[in-house]
Amino acid sequence: MPVNPSATPLAAANMARTSELDRAQYLRALVREHFSSVWRFLRCLGFEDHVVDDAAQDLFFVVARRVDDIVPGRELAFLLGAALKIATKLRHKRAREVPIEDFSVAVEETTATPETLLDEERARRLLYRLVSEIDERFRVVFVLYELEGMTMPEISEVLDVPMGTVASRLRSARDAFRVRLERHRACTRNEKNK
Amino acid sequence: MTKGPIRLIHEDPGFARLVAASKNYVPSEQIDKALVLVTETARSSRPTWRRCLVPGLAVSAAIVALGATSAVVRMNAAIPVSKSAPRAVVATPAPGVPATALAETPVTVSVEDLASTTVPVSSATSLKSRREAAAKARPEPRVRGVRGHDVAPLSPKDDVTKNDVTVPTEQSRPAPAAFSEELALVAAARAAIEAGDGPSSMRAVQQHKERFPSGMFAEEIEAIRVEALAASGKRAEAHAAAERFLATNAKSPYAARVRSLLDSTLP
Numbered sequence: 355m356p357v358n359p360s361a362t363p364l365a366a367a368n369m370a371r372t373s374e375l376d377r378a379q380y381l382r383a384l385v386r387e388h389f390s391s392v393w394r395f396l397r398c399l400g401f402e403d404h405v406v407d408d409a410a411q412d413l414f415f416v417v418a419r420r421v422d423d424i425v426p427g428r429e430l431a432f433l434l435g436a437a438l439k440i441a442t443k444l445r446h447k448r449a450r451e452v453p454i455e456d457f458s459v460a461v462e463e464t465t466a467t468p469e470t471l472l473d474e475e476r477a478r479r480l481l482y483r484l485v486s487e488i489d490e491r492f493r494v495v496f497v498l499y500e501l502e503g504m505t506m507p508e509i510s511e512v513l514d515v516p517m518g519t520v521a522s523r524l525r526s527a528r529d530a531f532r533v534r535l536e537r538h539r540a541c542t543r544n545e546k547n548k
Numbered sequence: 549m550t551k552g553p554i555r556l557i558h559e560d561p562g563f564a565r566l567v568a569a570s571k572n573y574v575p576s577e578q579i580d581k582a583l584v585l586v587t588e589t590a591r592s593s594r595p596t597w598r599r600c601l602v603p604g605l606a607v608s609a610a611i612v613a614l615g616a617t618s619a620v621v622r623m624n625a626a627i628p629v630s631k632s633a634p635r636a637v638v639a640t641p642a643p644g645v646p647a648t649a650l651a652e653t654p655v656t657v658s659v660e661d662l663a664s665t666t667v668p669v670s671s672a673t674s675l676k677s678r679r680e681a682a683a684k685a686r687p688e689p690r691v692r693g694v695r696g697h698d699v700a701p702l703s704p705k706d707d708v709t710k711n712d713v714t715v716p717t718e719q720s721r722p723a724p725a726a727f728s729e730e731l732a733l734v735a736a737a738r739a740a741i742e743a744g745d746g747p748s749s750m751r752a753v754q755q756h757k758e759r760f761p762s763g764m765f766a767e768e769i770e771a772i773r774v775e776a777l778a779a780s781g782k783r784a785e786a787h788a789a790a791e792r793f794l795a796t797n798a799k800s801p802y803a804a805r806v807r808s809l810l811d812s813t814l815p
């Protein structure tokens with residue numbers, strides 16, 4: 355099996371994944387390093403909380419049995435691609451769409467939370483709402499580039515689309531997003547000025 | 549062309565703040581669950597056909613050689629059904645999800661979907677051509693058999709249904725009975741610190757160090773300990789602990805949080 359030795363703990367753990375204990379350690383390193391990214395990725399794509407949670411758990415359950423399929427150094431790309439597939443299937447099974455308004459409901463429900471945490475929570479929910487308003491065709495590229503910091507060649511590989519397509523989708527997504535962000539800011543300004 | 553436009557976080561500070569806020573949030577409970585899940589799964593994914601090798605070694609070797617392919621199929625298909633033990637106390641179902649939703653039939657994800665990194669964005673690509681593309685793109689994965697002997701991988705000509713990995717629902721994933729005690733302690737420590745109760749959190753942290761000195765959640769507990777120290781006003785200790793944590797756990801999901809504590813506990 356081709357191995358790419360490098361300094362990261364994850365890569366080092368790759369080299370000795372065959373024994374059960376090492377396999378468990380490798381998988382835990384995978385969870386610690388990438389779970390948040392997967393979770394955030396799915397959330398930004400507009401999947402509902404419960405779909406995100408279940409899809410993320412299912413993903414790592416499957417990954418735990420498919421450790422040998424992961425190419426060292428390409429873990430995140432693998433995980434995000436698989437997560438998207440799993441979440442999409444889960445959502446179709448449940449056939450439920452959360453209206454955009456529901457994003458704001460949860461914030462009011464959080465009680466006894468320090469003000470800073472509440473602000474952060476509001477910021478998070480705003481981000482998810484704005485991103486979810488981007489056309490579905492362009493959303494994934496936007497999230498991978500702007501939020502996950504992937505390069506365009508990486509995105510091209512994860513999504514299996516040509517670079518030109520990635521570039522044009524990114525352009526459309528950024529334009530649409532900027533409009534929405536400005537609209538939101540204008541609304542907020544108007545509210546404050548009233 | 550391949551470089552791409554300047555990222556929005558560099559162009560728009562407001563947007564950068566939104567992104568930072570989303571990265572500061574760590575889905576801790578979900579991560580803990582996943583840690584237990586992968587550990588349990590790693591332990592229980594020993595090839596089940598190993599137990600069929602009852603006769604002498606020579607016969608066993610023959611069985612291994614002849615039965616390799618079908619055994620792999622059986623091994624792949626045999627996802628452990630949940631043990632009779634109930635799920636860990638800390639696992640909470642998502643709010644608002646009716647009970648019936650959790651008892652659904654499992655979602656089936658094809659192994660080959662996962663082996664390649666393709667996402668079916670354009671459904672025009674047929675399954676066959678995606679398989680061919682995947683096969684060309686990277687070497688076929690080797691499946692490890694008993695004691696590390698490589699077992700022949702399934703060929704693309706095999707019936708795709710044999711390759712399907714049934715993804716269980718919440719109910720039928722392996723029950724994390726072995727770690728529920730440690731998990732409960734971590735959850736208690738976390739709940740306490742999130743409620744701002746430094747002392748209670750510290751007590752739970754100390755209990756964990758006593759009862760689970762080489763526990764799975766050492767990293768998580770240490771992050772909570774740093775917060776508990778900071779919350780209890782022990783700034784110098786918190787700062788030192790934060791530095792130590794970041795030195796050894798730079799890629800932790802809690803690194804950002806601990807780093808912010810570093811700033812707030814400057815001597």
